[in-house]
Amino acid sequence: MNKLDCKGLTGTVIVPGDPEYEQARQDYNIAIEQYPAIIVYCFDAYDVANAILWSRAQGIELRVRSGGHNYEGYSNGTCKLVIDTSPMNQIRVDVCEETVNVQAGTRLLPLYECLYEYGFAFPGGTCPTVAISGLVLGGGIGLSTRYLGLTADSLLEATLINYEGRQLTVSDDCNAELFWALKGAGGGNFGVVIEYKFKLKKVDKITLIQLRWDDNKAARKQFLQVWQNWLPHLDYRISMFGGITKTGAWVNSFFYGTREEARYLFQPMLDIPGLTIENFQYIPFIKAVKKIGAIYPRQEAFQAAGRFVEEKFSQDELASLVEIVDRAPTDRSSSIRVYSLGGAVRDIAVDETAFAGRQSDYIMAIVSSWEESSEEERHRQWVEAGFEYIYSITRGSYINFPYGQTPNYQLAYFGINLRRLQAIKEVVDPYNIFSFPQSIKLPL
Ligand SMILES: Cc1cc2nc3c(=O)[nH]c(=O)nc-3n(C[C@H](O)[C@H](O)[C@H](O)COP(=O)(O)OP(=O)(O)OC[C@H]3O[C@@H](n4cnc5c(N)ncnc54)[C@H](O)[C@@H]3O)c2cc1C
Structure with a gap:
């Protein structure tokens, strides 16, 4: 050029x-x-x-x-x-108003760090280098979700540049339809968001919980069983990410309360035999965020997909999920993962935002990562086969865990919100300038 x-x-x-x-x-x-x-x-x-x-x-x-x-x-x-937008990474905290203005390219770790200096938590994700834009525009889940809601549930206002190069501010009071759409379906579909305003909540210490059942195949089905039975009635102050591999199970969690109370509440998990790591630490919120963030590599080669789970699985279905990880290409870097929803997420009416999974108990993902490109095909095939089964027992996909091979992707990501989103797309982006392989299509 x-x-x-x-x-x-x-x-x-x-x-x-x-x-x-x-x-x-x-x-x-x-x-x-x-x-x-x-x-x-x-x-x-x-x-x-x-x-x-x-x-x-x-x-x-x-x-x-x-x-x-x-x-x-x-x-x-x-x-x-x-x-x-990565050079746009300014953060402005208004301590009196308890709000923050965050530019579009800001990564999560600097945001968490800045907010914690003023004593605030943030309902963001766990990976330190994910940027605020993709996260919030797809809903956004993390280890504070059941207590503070989705990342998008704290959004008060956004500023974006539309297909004509014009700047628009959107909120509940101004361009409300577009604001609704941005909260769960906004990534790459309607314009380039340049700034967000979020409400904030104070936090001090929380309890970080890390449990592992290493080299313990028997724990895997029990883990999924406890997870699905426990979650619908679980205390709002607990959010969790966990999973099973070929060899064992694990769960990481934040509890907005003391270590003693956490231990008491976690008894159903602690009762799963063969625990190899049992860590309950009452520490400053930012320390817990960093400990979880340290798990992620700087970059990786992977394939993954995530689905919303609304119903309890039968014993046969749980056994089939365990069989999938038994066929995994690796012991530890291939997994079926679970991410808690419910709690504060379910307190908001289903039609209040474009996030389609509000009624779900959790998200189930299948993930595999590899180091050598010669291994790639094996991992992709495993994810494809596992996804086919998980797809057959679940309803709806999480847009922030997208998978190119999802059948009828628009319906999978947006469910009953699809028509409303297409109508907004027609008004806001009439020439379909903002498109990508799984973007919202203009209505026919
Ligand atoms: C290692 C890892 C860990 C993750 N952990 C979590 C987690 O804990 N919780 C969770 O919910 N998700 C998680 N995710 C998924 C993550 O939220 C999504 O991948 C998210 O979309 C990434 O945002 P990004 O801005 O970094 O990515 P990008 O690839 O830059 O963008 C993602 C999408 O948003 C659009 N977009 C980006 N910037 C803008 C903008 N300024 N205006 C409009 N559209 C824009 C893009 O076009 C694209 O469609 C994780 C992903 C990875 C790889």
Whole structure:
């Protein structure tokens, strides 16, 4: 691409051949190789608007990227213009109002750190390098979800740049339909969000709980059984992520209360025989966030998919899930994972946001990661076969754990909200400028 083609673009522009290109084109999931025509690092609304208008004038499709953690690489694309908001990472806390303004490219760890300095928690995810944009626009779950709600449930306002390069502010009082859509279905579909405003809640210490049943195959079915029976009635102050592998089971949790109370409440889990690690630590919220965040690598090659679970599985279904991990390509890096919902998530009416899984008890994901590309096919096939079974016993997919092979993806991600979202899409993005392989389509 020659220099003239870039006229009208502002910000930092990277094209193939530039020394920064190789790193700039790579996202978190290094199994996905994409070669964008041009990447624009945007520093403000002006850069974003120029990039949108440039893409339309040149007829080069755009993608919107913040943290680059989309499982399937939908914030990137070969021969596309990537609008990257990562340089926009300012955080402004209003202590009196108990709110924070966060720019679109802000990563979770700096956000948690900044907020904790003022004594606030945040209902974000667990990976420190995920950016706020993809997280909140898909709903956003984490280890505070059952107590504080989805990330999107704390959103008060967002500012975005639309297909005409115009700046819009959306909230319950202004552009309310679009605001509704952004809370669960906003990633890459309606415009480029540049800033968010969230309400906050004070926090001090919490209890971090980490339990493991290593080299304990028998614990796996019991874990899934306890998980599904326990969760619907569980104390709101507990949120958990856990899972099973070929060799054992684990769970990580935050409890907004003391260690003693946590131990008492966790008795059903502690009763599963063969516990190898039992850790209850009453520590500052930020320490707990960092301990969980330290689990994640800087980048990895993986395939994953996540589904909402509304009903209890039968004994046969639980046994089939265990059989799936028995066939996993690796002992530890292939797993079926579970992420708690319910609690505060269910307190909000189903039609109040576009997040389709509000009635679910939890999300079930199948995940596999590998180091050598020679192993890739084996892992992908395992995820595909496992997903086929999990798909058959669940209803609806979590948009932030997307899977390219999901049948009828729009219905899977958006359920009963699909028609309303398509109607909003028609008004807000009439020329379908904001599209990607699993974006919301204009109504026929
Ligand atoms: C290791 C790992 C851990 C994770 N942990 C959690 C977790 O604990 N909880 C959870 O809920 N999810 C989790 N996720 C999923 C994560 O929330 C999603 O992948 C999320 O979409 C990533 O956001 P991002 O901005 O980093 O990614 P990106 O790939 O940049 O963007 C993701 C989507 O949002 C769109 N988008 C990005 N920026 C903007 C913007 N400014 N305006 C409009 N659209 C935009 C993109 O086009 C794309 O469709 C995890 C993912 C990974 C890889």
